[in-house]
Amino acid sequence: MRGPQRPDPFSAGDPPLELTAFVGRRPELAGLTDLLGGARLVTVTGVGGVGKSRLAARLAAGWTDGSGRVELAPVRDAQFVEYAVAEALGLTDHTARPPREALLERLAGRPVLLVLDGFEHLLDACAELTAELLRKLPRLRVLAVGRRPLGLAGERLFPLAPLAEDEAVELFTDRARAQGLEVSDGPEVRELCRRLEGIPLALELAAGRLRALSPAQLLQRLDDRFRLLATSGWEGAPRPVPGGPPSRHRTLRTAIGWSHELCTPAERLLWARLSVFAQTFDLEAAEYVCSGDGLPAEDVLDVLSELVAQSVVTREETPAGPRYRMLDTVRAYGAEWLEGIGDAGRLRRRHRDWYLGLATWCELDWFSPRQGEVAARVEAELPNLRAALEFCLTEPEEAHLGQYLAGSLWFCWVGCGRLAEGRRWLARSVELESGYEQSRLKALWVLGYVAILQGDTVPALAALRECREQAERFADPAAVAYAEHRTGCLALVTDDLARAETLLRSALDRYQEIGELNSNVLMGQVELAMARAFQGDLPDAVRLCEDVRRVCEDHGERWARSYALYVLAYAARLEGAPDRARELLTDCLANAHAFHDLLGSVLSMELLALVTAAQGEPAEAALLQGAAGRMWPSVGLPLFGSAYFNAPHDQCEAIARQALGDARYEECAAEGARLDRATAVDRALGRGPVRPLGALPTPRGPMPHGGGAANRTESTEPATDPARGSRAT
Structure with a gap:
């Protein structure tokens, strides 16, 4: 199963998922389109239920320059507005920089339409972000949807009247x-x-x-x-x-x-209780959260079906299966009733309990054939998981559960490409005194791990050092092993190979002593293999990664397996088997891209470029380097400045420049830099044209001297590891 698919931020919008016909509104669509043609900020206003959101979605779907729609109603913390916008535009960014910087960089020069829907409760944050985006991105247009204006200079209002x-x-x-x-x-x-x-x-x-x-x-x-x-x-x-x-x-x-x-009494009760969900929910969640005290679990489906029939709830098909949704106006009415009967606190705790259990199940099932299903499930449940995190981190006596939840979602932050958001939740959680050291230790080592992957070594080392010291104090062997493992990973990416090997071997021994086996443990073995390969012991590196591949295939694990394939490809290339290396790398890249793992994607693309150059296609190699160069700023410091991780890039550039000459190399690399990530991956996997650049001359030029479109000022990241696995440390 493939991982969840995120929107392509720069393609024309897909038609909205309309389960019922879109009736009327032709004059409004035409008028709104005309208004956006002359104004960069337009706000559709009107009473709740008048159809503002659906009109905006219909217009955005036909916006030929590309669009992204942000549903802000589930966002409760103003600090997460930027993350919501980045997510809606499909902008995956692993770095420690604020999402706003990534937005400004990736949207520069692109004529995108951004739809901000339901911003009223986050008015100040949305207005401030919108003002900066419009000021710095001259080709951006914003269509806001709400019951009131944003209040910015140049804003044009489009009051939406009810239907004739x-x-x-x-x-x-x-x-x-x-x-x-x-x-x-x-x-x-x-x-x-x-x-x-x-x-x-x-x-x-x-x-x-x-x-x-x-x-x-x-x-x-x-x-x-x-x-x-x-x-x-x-x-x-x-x-x-x-x-x-x-x-x-x-x-x-x-x-x-x-x-x-x-409604019947049971329907009213379910209506009120369903209001605790953020955005969409599935039947199993509704049966757990909303049952009891007058509504048996076995009756929830029948009552929910009646609410669907009455248009109080809508049902929709998603990659994660059937899900249900309440419109914000209807949800707000139910929430008032829930508060009125004094049951809101209990329902929020039940909601928290369900999603805490879901995160625990997903963490366990990440190391299984259901890894793709887990990725899709977490993608669908993120609004509810965020609501549960917010509840835990703002309610007294709940901090330890917030720490546990933030740590248990390591596979989401790391494996599914959400490092920046994960780091914010983790950092916020470890600042709280919970009284439950085990939960905080888990959040600490995951925080250190995420910071490593972002190239932020000083905070990473601080978190891991604190985790190790506290774990030894409280005699928590699992936390000691994870802290030692991640510290070894940090040594690996900073080229301290001897220390990396020592720490990683020790951590693997500790894992074996406590019976720990999961994706993290396997990634520790892959990282040890990298250290061995970089020190010249290819047979040992191959042995370690063949063992990882066997275990992954036995358990249906795909994510750690892709990193093992990277090391095996690295060895195959050095052993003179480029065809074998290409086969391994295309498998690695396809899996990494499916899970939105930017690091795995860009590492495999860099090595694939070198294999391509060595096989006599320097122009294609330069193009792939240019595509990888565009991806690196979203990953972090390219290869962390590591000489070992940077070696494939430098070798490829040397071969390509010598074969093409500087001018032609730069031209091909620039062509690759213009490809979006999905197109670049398709190209690397052989799903695109072999040479859209036309007939390529191969003049002999001088040996490489650095610089150029693909000569990055940052380095690259390590073939990295995940965190955690089967138990709550």
Whole structure:
């Protein structure tokens, strides 16, 4: 199974995943497109449920220059706004620099449309980020979606009105047909649409009731509720404001409340409890989190199905399987009820417990044939995992669980390309005094590991030293082994090979003593093999990595296996078997790219470039070097300045420059630097044209002298390792 696929940030948007027809809005789409043609910041405003998000998604899907849509509703911490934007644009960055720097670098000169949806609760952070992006990226356009403006200079507003009567009737009857019901556009339907003021969400909720009530009955019940609210003033609806359209707020509120009243007690209870989920959730999570106290677990599916039928919840297919979603307005209504009945704290703890268990299961299953499934599952559950982390790190007495959760997700931070986000959660967690040293030790060694991979050696060494000292103090042998292992990894990437070998051998012995076997242990063996290979002992390096490959294949492990293949390819090339080296490297690169592992991808691409040059294709080798050079800034210090890890690059450049001459080498490398990561990987794997550069002359030029597009000022990272595995240290 492949890892989860992330959006390509610079291609035209895919059509939105619309489970129902997109009705009307042609004039609005045309007007919004025209407005964006002349303004770089446009904000679509309007009441909740009026269709702002769907209109923006439809427009972005047709934006030919490429777009990215950021759903900000699940983001609770303003510091994570930048991460959300980077993720939505598919920008994987492993370095320790702020995500904003990576955004500015990667978006420079590109005519991208950025959609910021649901920013109201993060107004200041979103406004500040948007202002800087627009100021420094002259070809960027931003389409904001919210109930209020961002308040920036140059912002153009696009107030979105409800549907016109005919479009409202069309929407209502279309949703009826989707349920197998035929409803005419008679007077009752038209009056109902008028009473609901053409608000799409209100119409969807009303249509969801047609299996039980006729349009005339729906209209009667809606009128009764309007009269009730007019006399009671209940529900906290906003009061009329002169010159504004406040009735629409009350209309939507009324429609949601009315739909809520038509629910059975079990449906109301589940509605309220589902509000604890961030973004989407699956059935198993709903059954665990929401069951009990009046709602048996075996009834959750039936009740959830009724909420889907009533359009309170939507069901969608994802790479991780079927998932469910509540619109933010509907979720907010449920959250109010949950608070009102005094059950919010208990449900948030149950939510936390489920995702703590999920992270533990995923950590164990990372070392199994289900590694790809784990990657896809974690990708889908990130909003909920973040919510659980936020809960743990802000609630008294929960810090140790936050430390454990942040540490247990090492495979997500490291194996699935989320180093920067992981480091933020880990650093935040270890600052807290939890009283549970074992959990903090785990977070510490994972923090050190992540910092190594980012090329940030001083904080890495500090975290690992503290972990080692505290682990010995508290007699935690697993934490000692992991701290020693990661310190050995740090020695490896800084070319202290003798120390690296000593530490890695000691850590592997400790793992064996405590019975630890997982992806981390195997990566320790791969790193030891690298140290041996760099010291000239290729037979020992091959022996170690063949053993790793055998264990990985026995357990279905793909991630650590890809690094073993890298070392085997390194040895095969030195032993004069370039075809074998190429076969191993293409396997390595395909797996690393599937898991969004930038380090594994760029290391294998660098070595593949050298093999390509040695096989008589210097122009293609230079192109691959240029592509790798574009990737390195997102990884960290290229190869950490390591002479050993840099050797394939330097050798390849020497061969290619001598064969092509400096000018032609630079031309080919520049061509490679223009390729995005997915295209570059396809090219390296032989899935693209062999030579789109045309017929390439091979003049003899002077020996290489450094410099050039592919001569990076930074070095490269080590063929690195993961952290943790099967137990909570």
